[in-house]
Amino acid sequence: MxxxxxxxxxxxxxxxxxxxxxxxxxxxxxxxxxxxxxxxxxxxxxxxxxxxxxxxxxxxxxxxxxxxxxxxxxxxxxxxxxxxxxxxEPINQLPVERNELLLKLFFGHYQSHEQTISLLQNYKQGLHHRYQTYESIEQAILQHQHHDKNSLYWLFTLDYGKRITNAAIEWCECTLQKYVSIKED
Structure with a gap:
């Protein structure tokens, strides 16, 4: 084929x-x-x-x-x-994420302290919004899951998104905390 x-x-x-x-x-x-x-x-x-x-x-x-x-x-x-x-077919390669925040943070030495904090805070806020969207989608699927044979698989992919988003929120919090404490020294 x-x-x-x-x-x-x-x-x-x-x-x-x-x-x-x-x-x-x-x-x-x-x-x-x-x-x-x-x-x-x-x-x-x-x-x-x-x-x-x-x-x-x-x-x-x-x-x-x-x-x-x-x-x-x-x-x-x-x-x-x-x-x-x-x-x-098996998956041939793990997906590679393209993330503008990480790209900017990688070269963060060339931006202001305030801008770095702002980038991280805005990113975290966007992640919270995304997580809320995922929860809304989850509720819609759960309400109609008995009608659709695909719902179990949709919930699996949604769970992945929620977990990744939650991990990214935790990363933002940890990174902000480290960055602020380093800059205060």
Missing amino acids: KNYNNTTYAILGILTTECNSGYSIKQFIDESLNHFWKVSYGQIYPTLKFIVQEGLAEVHSSSTAGKPDRNEYKLTTKGVDTLKKWLE
């Missing part, structure tokens, strides 16, 4: 849910995957077109009175098999 890029596999996976149009795929990405996997809006439609060309999905137009026609996508057997094969 042919190998595809991860965006293709992500969209194949999304097509296993109730999302079957470009718009609903974009909403799904914004509400779930975007927290750990970025797919731009500009990638969705070309990828859907590619998936259809590869025979991994079929497209059908549907119409609703008073609304423009919309394309709805459905995985083919080949598409399901391709997704399953990819899911069974």
Whole structure:
């Protein structure tokens, strides 16, 4: 079987849910995957077109009175098999995080003491906001988990995000404490 890029596999996976149009795929990405996997809006439609060309999905137009026609996508057997094969493959490398805060902190010797503290405090505040978002998502999943066979797996990925975010908050607190105590000496 042919190998595809991860965006293709992500969209194949999304097509296993109730999302079957470009718009609903974009909403799904914004509400779930975007927290750990970025797919731009500009990638969705070309990828859907590619998936259809590869025979991994079929497209059908549907119409609703008073609304423009919309394309709805459905995985083919080949598409399901391709997704399953990819899911069974081992991970080849650990993900590498790109973090602007860490990049700025690495060269922090060239910024003011106040700016370093501000960067860390703002980052920590953003992390708290992210954690609250994750808790809201978790509550929504828990309320509807009996309706969706995917909810257990969504909760696993959400738990990862919560734990990583919590660890980053702890790191901010520890780093701020160390930085302030060093600068006071």
